[in-house]
Every structure is written in structure tokens, then in C-alpha cells.
Amino acid sequence: MVRRRPTYHHGDLRAALLRAGEEQLARTGVAGFSLRQVASRVGVSHAAPAHHFGDAQGLLAALAAEGFRRFLVAMRHRQANAGDNARALLVASGLGYLDFARSSPALFRLMFGDERIGKPTEELATAANNAFLHLAGDIERLLGVSAFANPTAMARAMAVWSLVHGFASLLNSGHMRTVLSMPPEQQNHFFQVAFAPLLGPLDTD
Amino acid sequence: MVRRRPTYHHGDLRAALLRAGEEQLARTGVAGFSLRQVASRVGVSHAAPAHHFGDAQGLLAALAAEGFRRFLVAMRHRQANAGDNARALLVASGLGYLDFARSSPALFRLMFGDERIGKPTEELATAANNAFLHLAGDIERLLGVSAFANPTAMARAMAVWSLVHGFASLLNSGHMRTVLSMPPEQQNHFFQVAFAPLLGPLDTD
DNA sequence: CCCCTTATCTTGACGGCGACAAGATCAGAG
DNA sequence: CTCTGATCTTGTCGCCGTCAAGATAAGGGG
Numbered sequence: 001m002v003r004r005r006p007t008y009h010h011g012d013l014r015a016a017l018l019r020a021g022e023e024q025l026a027r028t029g030v031a032g033f034s035l036r037q038v039a040s041r042v043g044v045s046h047a048a049p050a051h052h053f054g055d056a057q058g059l060l061a062a063l064a065a066e067g068f069r070r071f072l073v074a075m076r077h078r079q080a081n082a083g084d085n086a087r088a089l090l091v092a093s094g095l096g097y098l099d100f101a102r103s104s105p106a107l108f109r110l111m112f113g114d115e116r117i118g119k120p121t122e123e124l125a126t127a128a129n130n131a132f133l134h135l136a137g138d139i140e141r142l143l144g145v146s147a148f149a150n151p152t153a154m155a156r157a158m159a160v161w162s163l164v165h166g167f168a169s170l171l172n173s174g175h176m177r178t179v180l181s182m183p184p185e186q187q188n189h190f191f192q193v194a195f196a197p198l199l200g201p202l203d204t205d
Numbered sequence: 206m207v208r209r210r211p212t213y214h215h216g217d218l219r220a221a222l223l224r225a226g227e228e229q230l231a232r233t234g235v236a237g238f239s240l241r242q243v244a245s246r247v248g249v250s251h252a253a254p255a256h257h258f259g260d261a262q263g264l265l266a267a268l269a270a271e272g273f274r275r276f277l278v279a280m281r282h283r284q285a286n287a288g289d290n291a292r293a294l295l296v297a298s299g300l301g302y303l304d305f306a307r308s309s310p311a312l313f314r315l316m317f318g319d320e321r322i323g324k325p326t327e328e329l330a331t332a333a334n335n336a337f338l339h340l341a342g343d344i345e346r347l348l349g350v351s352a353f354a355n356p357t358a359m360a361r362a363m364a365v366w367s368l369v370h371g372f373a374s375l376l377n378s379g380h381m382r383t384v385l386s387m388p389p390e391q392q393n394h395f396f397q398v399a400f401a402p403l404l405g406p407l408d409t410d
Numbered sequence: 411c412c413c414c415t416t417a418t419c420t421t422g423a424c425g426g427c428g429a430c431a432a433g434a435t436c437a438g439a440g
Numbered sequence: 441c442t443c444t445g446a447t448c449t450t451g452t453c454g455c456c457g458t459c460a461a462g463a464t465a466a467g468g469g470g
Contacts, residue, residue, distance in 0.1 A: 009418060009465055031320035034456065045420045047458080052418095056457065106320075113314065113378025115236035120379075128380060152398065158384060159368060159399035166371025167363070173318025174325075175333060179363060193357065194364035197402045214436060214447055241427065250449045252429085257447095261428065 014052045016042045021063050025106045030114050035059065060110060061121045067107040068127035072134055074100040087199050090138040094164045094195060095188055101168035102184065108172060112165070135161055143202055152202050160198050167191055219257045221247045226268050230311045235319050240264065265315060266326045272312045273332035277339055279305035291347040292404050298343050299369045299400060300393055306373035307389065313377060317370070340366055348407055357407050365403050372396055 010016065020041045025033055035056045036046040053059040075096035082092035101108045110117070111128070120128070136147045139157040147157040170176040171187070179187055215221065225246040230238055240261045241251040258264040280301035287297035306313045315322070316333070325333070341352045344362040352362040375381040376392070384392055 007465085013418080029320040035458095036456065046456095047421080048419055050458075109318065109320070112374065112380065115234040115311075115314070132380075154383060155395055155398040156402075158372070158381065158395070159402070161381075162371035162375060162399065163364060163368040164371065165375055166367035166369065169317065169374055170367060170370055175317060175337075176363065176366075178359060190360055190363070193360040194367065196408065197361075197364065197405065200402065203401065212436085218447080239427065240429095251427090252450080253448055255429080 010042070010044060010048075013042065013044060013048060017044075017049050017052060017059065018062060018066065021059055022066075022107065025063060025110065026104065029106045030060075030110050030116060033060070033116070057116065057118050058121075060114075061117050061124050063107065064111045064117055065121065065124040065127040067104065067111045068124070068131050070104075071097075071100050071111070072131050074103075075131075075134060086138075086142040090142050090160070090199065091192060091195065093135060093138050094160075094191065097164045098168055098171075098188065098191060101172050105172050108168070112169070132161065135164075142199070145202070156198065156202060163195060163198060164191075167194070215247070215249060215253075218247065218249060218253060222254055222257060222264065223267060223271065226264055227271075227312065230268060230315065231309065234311045235265075235315050235321060238265070238321070262321065262323050263326075265319075266322050266329050268312065269316045269319075269322055270326065270329040270332040272309065272316045273329070273336050275309075276302075276305050276316070277336050279308075280336075280339060291343075295343040295347050295365070295404065296397060296400065298340060299365075299396065302369045303373055303376075303393065303396060306377050310377050313373070317374070337366065340369075347404070350407070361403065361407060368400060368403060369396075372399070 017038060021033075021038050024038050024041065028034075028037075033056075035049055038059070039046050039049050042048075049059060053062060075093040078092040078096035078099065079089050082088045117124070136157050139153065139160060140146045143153050143156065145153040147154040167176075171180060174180060179190055182190065222243060226238075226243045229243050229246065233239075233242075238261075240254055243264070244251050244254050247253075254264060258267060280298040283297040283301035283304065284294050287293045322329070341362050344358065344365060345351050348358050348361065350358040352359040372381075376385060379385060384395055387395065
């Protein structure tokens with residue numbers, strides 16, 4: 001694992017560090033994440049990552065950005081088999097959201113507000129924004145109104161996002177014991193029941 | 206600040222560490238939190254906290270538990286002037302939830318799933334549980350059914366919790382830019398609009 | 411073909427960190 | 441007064457992120 005490689009130059013260190021970084025993230029979590037361990041895992045000196053990512057924040061930000069892109073893929077993946085019903089498509093996005101949070105809990109935490117990433121990179125900001133735009137698109141298809149054109153629709157979009165995100169976060173952090181004891185499939189069903197009230201028509205009082 | 210105190214024994218070190226610990230949490234966040242700095246802030250040697258809290262996890266867990274208790278107070282505080290309408294009381298809890306998240310963002314993060322607390326202490330677990338029981342009580346008053354007696358009511362309770370928590374978290378982590386640009390009071394109004402669909406009657410289909 | 415510039419990676423050092431062990435100080439019981 | 445246990449200090453260890461200086465490779469211009 002720490003075997004010396006034959007060539008002085010690695011060749012594709014940046015990609016290798018990202019791969020190893022995500023592995024370590026999954027193993028040790030964000031708190032136990034260490035640049036030196038990632039470097040050693042790739043078989044490279046402890047200061048090598050600096051050239052590609054600047055500092056630890058840089059690597060973590062890159063990992064988070066990559067996470068947001070895969071996050072989007074997870075939502076789209078669920079939608080692929082969900083037919084063309086607007087309501088079903090939104091629910092599918094929610095399930096994809098949960099899939100991602102469950103399959104990469106540490107990355108999920110890193111992405112949503114871990115302090116070890118300071119100000120988000122440009123790359124990170126756009127990747128995160130794209131993920132929300134996807135949800136906003138689902139909402140627009142369901143309601144027939146763009147969230148950016150109608151405050152009530154925006155409120156609904158934020159509600160949807162908040163509910164899904166809160167559910168995923170509370171599951172992830174172990175705070176929702178009642179639901180946590182169920183198998184994942186049943187958790188999903190439970191989520192859909194809880195989700196249902198947000199799928200109705202807009203109540204523009 | 207690091208002045209040597211006259212007596213060898215501090216007298217009330219445990220409480221002083223908790224106070225200084227929360228201060229440091231607010232200043233540097235969870236990631237920058239350091240036992241040694243807390244100790245130095247109290248004017249005590251770097252190893253002194255160990256006797257009262259074991260290790261860093263111990264101090265953080267104690268801070269989180271204290272946080273959950275104050276969290277409950279924040280919800281009750283909002284309810285004090287909310288009349289006796291079940292719906293208004295639940296909304297008030299939600300607003301208190303947001304108040305707390307906004308006023309102690311770092312503590313809020315620590316409480317909900319930071320990895321630097323390992324397995325929750327007994328104290329921490331009960332404090333966290335009491336906070337959820339409060340919300341469950343609000344739901345029960347609104348619906349007339351205990352969440353622990355009716356799965357649909359439980360789903361509703363989880364939905365309420367998830368939405369409020371997700372909203373608070375996304376605000377806290379800066380991911381909800383659209384809402385973040387509004388003043389707090391308007392954020393609260395926005396939250397209530399988004400929250401409304403969850404306040405209706407149970408749809409036990 | 412050689413040299414030179416530049417990117418890449420290594421080595422070594424610094425201070426700060428959490429944890430541990432051993433010793434100093436104090437308070438209170440007997 | 442002494443003994444005992446709780447409380448706090450001092451010193452050390454290994455690990456961490458960051459920085460600076462040097463070694464190595466790669467590629468282009470002569």
C-alpha cells in the first residue's frame with residue numbers, strides 16, 4: 001500500500017488522490033480525514049498533494065464537488081424507471097437523494113456544511129447549485145410554475161428540499177431512531193407517506 | 206486571559222470549561238475546536254480537562270447535551286406567547302427551532318451528527334430524545350393522535366421534524382441562497398408558508 | 411543531442427494537537 | 441497531624457497541516 005513506485009513522477013496524481021481521498025472519507029469520516037494518510041495511501045510523500053490542491057481544504061472541496069455531481073446522478077438514476085408522471089418523478093428524486101445519503105454518508109456530510117471546507121470553490125458552488133436546480137425543475141414540472149417566477153412555488157420548492165434533506169440528515173446522524181430501525185425499503189415507504197402532503201396543488205391563499 | 210490563578214485548584218473547573226468550550230465553539234466552529242485552547246482560555250494546563258471529561262469527545266458530548274436542553278428552551282420560549290391554538294403552538298416550536306439554529310450555528314452542527322462525538326453519551330441521548338418528544342407532543346395536540354400509536358401520525362411527525370431540521374440545516378450551511386438573502390423575519394414568514402401543507406389534517410388513505 | 415525551463419515530487423522542519431504517564435498540590439476525614 | 445484521594449501540572453509521544461528548499465523528470469528550443 002505504501003510501496004514505492006518505480007517512477008519519480010506519478011503520472012496521474014490528482015485523480016489518484018481524489019480516489020484515495022474518497023476511500024479514506026468513507027473509512028474514517030470527515031473528522032478523521034488526513035492529508036498525510038491519503039498521500040501515503042497513494043504511495044506519495046506527505047507534501048505531494050499540496051501542488052494539486054493547495055491545502056486540505058482544496059482536496060475536500062474537490063471531493064465535495066465531485067460528490068454533488070454524483071448526487072445529481074443518483075437522483076436521475078431513480079427517475080430513469082419512474083415513468084413520466086410529474087409527481088412520480090419528484091418522488092424519485094427524493095428517493096435518489098436518500099440513496100446517495102445512505103450510500104455515502106461521510107461524503108454527504110462533507111457536502112452539506114462541514115466546516116473543514118471554508119468558502120466554497122467556484123467548482124463546488126456550481127455543482128451544488130446544479131443539484132438544487134434539478135429539484136426546482138421537478139417542482140416546476142409538477143406545479144406548472146417556475147419557482148423563480150412565483151414566491152409560493154419557491155416556498156414549496158424549499159419545503160421539498162428541506163424535508164428530503166432533513167430526513168436524510170436525521171437518518172444519517174442517527175437521530176431518527178424510530179425510522180432508523182426499519183429496513184431501507186420500509187424507510188423509503190415511510191418517507192413517501194411523510195412526503196405526500198407536499199405533492200398537492202399550491203395553496204395560494 | 207491566560208493569567209495564572211492564585212490557587213492550585215480551580216474550584217469549579219468543570220463548569221468553567223463548559224462555558225469556555227461553548228465560547229470557543231462559537232468562535233472557531235467545531236473543526237477548529239481544541240481542548241488545549243479551551244484549557245488555556247480558562248487559565249489551566251492543557252491536560253486539566255481530561256480529569257473532568259475524559260477526552261475531547263467527552264467535552265463535546267457534554268456541550269451537545271447542554272445544547273439540546275437550551276434547544277428545548279428556545280422552542281418553549283416561542284410558544285410562551287403563541288396562545289393555545291394547537292397549530293400556532295406547533296409553528297412556534299418550528300420558529301424556536303430556527304431561532305436556536307441561527308443563534309448558535311456551531312453548536313447546532315455539533316448536536317446534529319458531527320463526527321467528533323462518537324457514540325452519544327447517555328446524557329446526550331436523553332437530552333436529544335426530549336427535544337423530539339416535545340415536537341411529537343405538539344403533533345399529538347394538533348392531530349389528536351399520538352405518533353407512537355399511529356404510524357401515519359408518526360410519519361407526519363417525522364415530516365415536520367425533517368422539514369424544520371432541513372430548513373435550519375440548509376440555512377445554516379449556506380446552501381439555501383435564495384432564502385439566505387432575506388432578513389430573518391422574512392425567512393420565518395417564508396418558512397411558515399413552506400410549512401403550511403404539513404399542518405393540515407391526516408390523510409389516512 | 412544537449413541544455414534549460416518548468417512542473418512535479420521529496421525531504422526536513424516548525425508549531426499545534428490529543429493522549430498518556432508521572433509528579434505536585436490541595437482538601438477533608440480520621 | 442497524617443493519610444488518602446481528588447485535582448491539576450509538567451513532560452513526552454506520535455500525528456497533523458503547512459512551509460521552504462532541494463531533487464527529479466519532461467518537454468521544447470538551440
